[in-house]
Amino acid sequence: MSLIGKDAPGKEVLLMGNEAIARGALEAGISVAAAYPGNPSSEIVGSLAEVANEMGIYVEWSVNEKVALEVAAAAAVSGLDALVAMKQNGLNVASDFLLNLNLTGIRGGLVLVVCDDPSGISSTNEQDSRIIAKLADLPLLEPSTFDEAKDIVRYAFEVSRKINNVCMVRSVTRISHARGNVVLGPLPAGRPTPYFDTSKPLSSLPPSASHPVAHARLEQAAEIFKSSPFNRYRGPDTPELLIITSGAGSFFATEAMGILGLHSRVGLLKIGTTWPLPEELILSHLSKAEKVLFLEEVDPVLENNVKEIYADHNRSLPRITFFGKKSGTIPNTGELSPGLVLSVLSKLMEVPLPPVDEAYSIAAKDALERYAPFRSLAFCAGCPHRASFWAIKKALALDGRNGVLFGDIGCYGLGFLPTGFRQPKTLHAMGSGAGMAGGFGMLSRFGATQPSLTVCGDSTFFHAAIPALINGLHHRSDFLMIVLDNSATAMTGFQPHPGSSFDAMGSDAPPIAIEDLCSSLGIKTVERDPFQLEEAALTIHELLQEKGTKVLILRQECALVRGRKGPRRPRMKIDPAKCIGEQCGCNRLCTRVFRCPGLNWDGLTGKAKIDEAICVGCGVCADICPSGAIEREAS
Amino acid sequence: MEMEDLHGLDELNRRVLEKGLCAACGACTGRCPYLTSFRGKTVILDRCTVEHGRCFTYCPMTFFDPDETSRSVFGVPYNSESGLGYTGEVAGTRAADRETAAKGQGGGTVTALMALAMQQGLIDAAVLTALPEGDLFPRGMVAATVPEILSCCGSRYVGAHSLVALREALDRGFQRIGVVGLPCQIRSLRKMALYDLKEEGLKDRIALSVGLFCNWAFSSRDFKAFLAERYDLQEIRKFNIPPPPANVLELETTRGLTSIPLDEVRPMIQAACGVCPDMTSEFADLSVGMYEGREGWNTTIVRTDAGRSLFETALGAKALEVEAFPEENLAHLKQASINKRQRSARK
Numbered sequence: 004m005s006l007i008g009k010d011a012p013g014k015e016v017l018l019m020g021n022e023a024i025a026r027g028a029l030e031a032g033i034s035v036a037a038a039y040p041g042n043p044s045s046e047i048v049g050s051l052a053e054v055a056n057e058m059g060i061y062v063e064w065s066v067n068e069k070v071a072l073e074v075a076a077a078a079a080v081s082g083l084d085a086l087v088a089m090k091q092n093g094l095n096v097a098s099d100f101l102l103n104l105n106l107t108g109i110r111g112g113l114v115l116v117v118c119d120d121p122s123g124i125s126s127t128n129e130q131d132s133r134i135i136a137k138l139a140d141l142p143l144l145e146p147s148t149f150d151e152a153k154d155i156v157r158y159a160f161e162v163s164r165k166i167n168n169v170c171m172v173r174s175v176t177r178i179s180h181a182r183g184n185v186v187l188g189p190l191p192a193g194r195p196t197p198y199f200d201t202s203k204p205l206s207s208l209p210p211s212a213s214h215p216v217a218h219a220r221l222e223q224a225a226e227i228f229k230s231s232p233f234n235r236y237r238g239p240d241t242p243e244l245l246i247i248t249s250g251a252g253s254f255f256a257t258e259a260m261g262i263l264g265l266h267s268r269v270g271l272l273k274i275g276t277t278w279p280l281p282e283e284l285i286l287s288h289l290s291k292a293e294k295v296l297f298l299e300e301v302d303p304v305l306e307n308n309v310k311e312i313y314a315d316h317n318r319s320l321p322r323i324t325f326f327g328k329k330s331g332t333i334p335n336t337g338e339l340s341p342g343l344v345l346s347v348l349s350k351l352m353e354v355p356l357p358p359v360d361e362a363y364s365i366a367a368k369d370a371l372e373r374y375a376p377f378r379s380l381a382f383c384a385g386c387p388h389r390a391s392f393w394a395i396k397k398a399l400a401l402d403g404r405n406g407v408l409f410g411d412i413g414c415y416g417l418g419f420l421p422t423g424f425r426q427p428k429t430l431h432a433m434g435s436g437a438g439m440a441g442g443f444g445m446l447s448r449f450g451a452t453q454p455s456l457t458v459c460g461d462s463t464f465f466h467a468a469i470p471a472l473i474n475g476l477h478h479r480s481d482f483l484m485i486v487l488d489n490s491a492t493a494m495t496g497f498q499p500h501p502g503s504s505f506d507a508m509g510s511d512a513p514p515i516a517i518e519d520l521c522s523s524l525g526i527k528t529v530e531r532d533p534f535q536l537e538e539a540a541l542t543i544h545e546l547l548q549e550k551g552t553k554v555l556i557l558r559q560e561c562a563l564v565r566g567r568k569g570p571r572r573p574r575m576k577i578d579p580a581k582c583i584g585e586q587c588g589c590n591r592l593c594t595r596v597f598r599c600p601g602l603n604w605d606g607l608t609g610k611a612k613i614d615e616a617i618c619v620g621c622g623v624c625a626d627i628c629p630s631g632a633i634e635r636e637a638s
Numbered sequence: 639m640e641m642e643d644l645h646g647l648d649e650l651n652r653r654v655l656e657k658g659l660c661a662a663c664g665a666c667t668g669r670c671p672y673l674t675s676f677r678g679k680t681v682i683l684d685r686c687t688v689e690h691g692r693c694f695t696y697c698p699m700t701f702f703d704p705d706e707t708s709r710s711v712f713g714v715p716y717n718s719e720s721g722l723g724y725t726g727e728v729a730g731t732r733a734a735d736r737e738t739a740a741k742g743q744g745g746g747t748v749t750a751l752m753a754l755a756m757q758q759g760l761i762d763a764a765v766l767t768a769l770p771e772g773d774l775f776p777r778g779m780v781a782a783t784v785p786e787i788l789s790c791c792g793s794r795y796v797g798a799h800s801l802v803a804l805r806e807a808l809d810r811g812f813q814r815i816g817v818v819g820l821p822c823q824i825r826s827l828r829k830m831a832l833y834d835l836k837e838e839g840l841k842d843r844i845a846l847s848v849g850l851f852c853n854w855a856f857s858s859r860d861f862k863a864f865l866a867e868r869y870d871l872q873e874i875r876k877f878n879i880p881p882p883p884a885n886v887l888e889l890e891t892t893r894g895l896t897s898i899p900l901d902e903v904r905p906m907i908q909a910a911c912g913v914c915p916d917m918t919s920e921f922a923d924l925s926v927g928m929y930e931g932r933e934g935w936n937t938t939i940v941r942t943d944a945g946r947s948l949f950e951t952a953l954g955a956k957a958l959e960v961e962a963f964p965e966e967n968l969a970h971l972k973q974a975s976i977n978k979r980q981r982s983a984r985k
Binding site for chain 2: 396397400401403424585586587588589590592595596627629
């Protein structure tokens with residue numbers, strides 16, 4: 004059984020931040036958890052799904068984040084506790100419902116965990132979701148350690164139940180995806196029976212009445228936060244520099260202060276209740292400060308809100324110099340890092356950085372190169388997306404009208420890079436490719452001649468592409484939607500989606516066939532195997548010549564899913580006598596253009612080689628080799 | 639031409655493809671993973687970084703040095719005044735075999751010559767055009783037997799990328815290949831022999847070239863679209879452009895003969911043809927075209943030793959019927975050829 008389900012109060016275990024969040028929800032006594040996967044949030048509901056049956060809770064991978072929030076809210080308006088988790092982009096999807104739910108309130112506990120991805124390491128955007136809490140008049144908590152991640156979620160449920168509204172928790176990559184020690188708390192026994200009190204309908208109408216109620220609930224939260232154990236100060240009574248921080252910033256500051264020996268000179272005020280802020284606590288520290296440094300990731304949220312408090316009380320406070328994103332001391336985008344905080348503190352406090360141990364640096368660099376060799380971002384060996392983009396590239400070249408491929412979110416977003424031959428020309432939000440392709444397909448009335456097409460994954464299709472497809476169809480848009488169906492939500496870890504025959508808890512679920520859905524709408528729907536490159540390319544070309552809205556499903560299982568099922572398919576080999584390498588007639592097509600990681604270029608012999616460790620035997624390279632030098636070895 | 643003047647795909651694109659000057663000869667597309675012919679157009683599929691590419695070097699539209707070519711083929715510099723290029727005998731000809739004569743364009747001379755060359759062992763393969771069942775336009779074909787040669791005849795007046803079949807013949811290992819081509823294709827053959835970038839023995843392996851007379855050819859993609867708007871493509875059987883002053887394109891369909899004014903179809907002519915100065919395949923071993931005013935006959939120009947040898951063998955074997963070509967016709971042919979050169983120079 005997974006660690007997060009262990010009934011062992013007081014036991015200290017090593018958990019990933021997201022697992023700690025999940026454990027916190029279990030300790031709070033949730034009945035329902037729902038999410039749409041998205042890094043860095045996926046493991047929260049992923050780990051809850053693993054223990055759902057044993058713990059007797061209901062867990063689902065919802066079709067999208069808005070529906071996930073709605074599913075969780077249904078439980079929470081019926082007296083249950085529910086958790087919903089998403090990444091920052093997902094919060095935008097859910098926000099329409101969230102900004103109505105906040106006005107009606109709930110009758111159980113509902114915690115919305117949003118995991119931000121500073122620097123957008125696995126995201127298309129960088130966004131500070133804390134601002135949404137202010138916008139929605141909802142309380143927001145930020146954990147700084149793994150242990151705290153668990154406890155703060157349990158606390159968030161208490162707050163939510165007390166104020167009868169959603170409580171938000173914001174995590175970041177370095178909390179969610181790192182591991183640390185967590186002391187397990189007790190797991191509650193028994194859960195309430197859900198009951199929706201129909202005598203008390205939930206409606207935000209009129210907003211003129213419900214909005215003040217939301218404000219009152221937020222004030223209630225502020226009252227609770229006054230004594231929150233998650234706001235802590237450590238340092239001298241009158242520090243030379245006061246650091247105000249939250250989230251991962253607290254980690255980095257503690258480490259840097261230790262290295263620079265600043266514990267007696269610098270004070271660290273760690274905030275856990277980011278919205279609304281603990282005003283009295285902050286004022287008490289500002290009254291003893293001359294210099295304040297804000298350490299936080301992405302936007303100056305603490306910085307602006309503290310300055311607001313300062314402005315309100317400026318007559319009773321000393322003159323303070325503020326350092327942060329506004330002053331340029333801290334970069335105004337991207338992640339914080341220990342090195343960054345170290346150099347900022349070194350400068351501000353005029354303490355030299357400790358000498359670098361050269362031997363250690365060399366050893367570290369060496370280890371990095373040895374264990375994590377540089378690799379460009381690329382599709383896996385045997386990935387069907389590479390074949391799909393190859394077919395699209397060919398079809399567009401044959402067509403010759405400079406067709407526009409509107410991209411979408413998923414592994415195939417990498418199509419922007421050489422690994423996908425730079426075929427997609429836009430990349431925005433889930434389902435946006437379909438919406439934009441539909442829009443572009445209506446522009447022929449103004450003289451547009453470029454064909455319009457889009458790609459979306461199977462999971463993305465269900466998430467947000469269906470309304471866009473229907474919109475295009477209804478408005479007679481001329482566009483081709485290519486569904487890259489690899490039967491997986493591959494980017495985030497193979498979670499099931501409505502096309503799957505099982506659900507998050509491993510139960511059988513009725514799969515929804517994309518082709519049936521499209522055909523039922525009267526859309527011309529064609530299915531092809533992307534590994535049949537030529538046929539796929541010509542099919543795309545033919546569909547581009549046709550008017551109207553068309554769907555092509557390029558179906559081939561994700562190479563990773565396939566790999567888990569058994570030994571690879573045929574062993575590939577290269578006949579060096581036939582390989583003409585860099586010569587006219589090839590010019591290293593396989594390693595220079597096709598670029599599957601399973602193929603290597605041997606500069607010494609001037610021939611291509613199969614990387615036996617990586618090749619999964621999809622065989623597509625044999626079809627692109629112009630010299631017939633790549634062969635499938637009979638098994 | 640020096641190596642430094644030979645470039646790759648990017649330069650081919652700049653000089654020819656981007657400008658719409660591709661003649662659809664097919665010299666560049668055979669076996670190249672970066673170039674393909676698709677429905678009459680030459681398409682770039684990806685960037686190639688080969689410095690001296692066969693695509694650029696063998697393309698008749700990138701550069702062509704008539705002097706260098708003439709010296710290598712005829713042993714003398716090029717005479718631009720002559721009108722018909724370097725010529726030996728010029729004669730009226732037709733296939734002696736009535737069936738061949740009737741099936742071919744004009745008098746079936748080309749088919750008869752190629753069949754004879756195969757019979758006599760002068761060539762081991764012929765690169766021709768054939769019309770696949772149900773297709774409107776021909777494509778290149780390798781014929782390795784006389785019956786295969788006899789199955790290929792008739793003109794469709796389009797760029798057909800038929801030299802793709804020459805690459806196939808080379809890859810299949812044929813050592814004495816005879817090629818029938820348009821003037822642009824004959825130019826390409828001569829460039830292949832001159833530069834032979836991959837040392838494939840092309841000078842010897844391209845053993846015979848029979849050039850056709852050509853004023854212009856349609857872009858097959860554009861022409862097909864034009865026809866598709868007006869006819870059921872399945873009904874079209876044969877094309878013919880009768881000599882002036884008719885000024886029409888005749889279409890034999892299953893429902894009878896129709897004609898389209900040439901002015902209506904001129905916009906479908908390949909731009910490359912407008913800048914081509916060569917009407918009579920001046921660098922071929924033998925050139926064959928229509929015999930204006932004499933239905934069922936061809937005009938044949940003998941140019942090289944190889945051409946003369948085949949021609950004489952054909953006379954000896956009575957594979958061709960021959961008659962003298964009148965002076966006034968010759969003068970008229972020269973003038974037409976000079977006119978094309980002058981028109982091309984103005985572009």
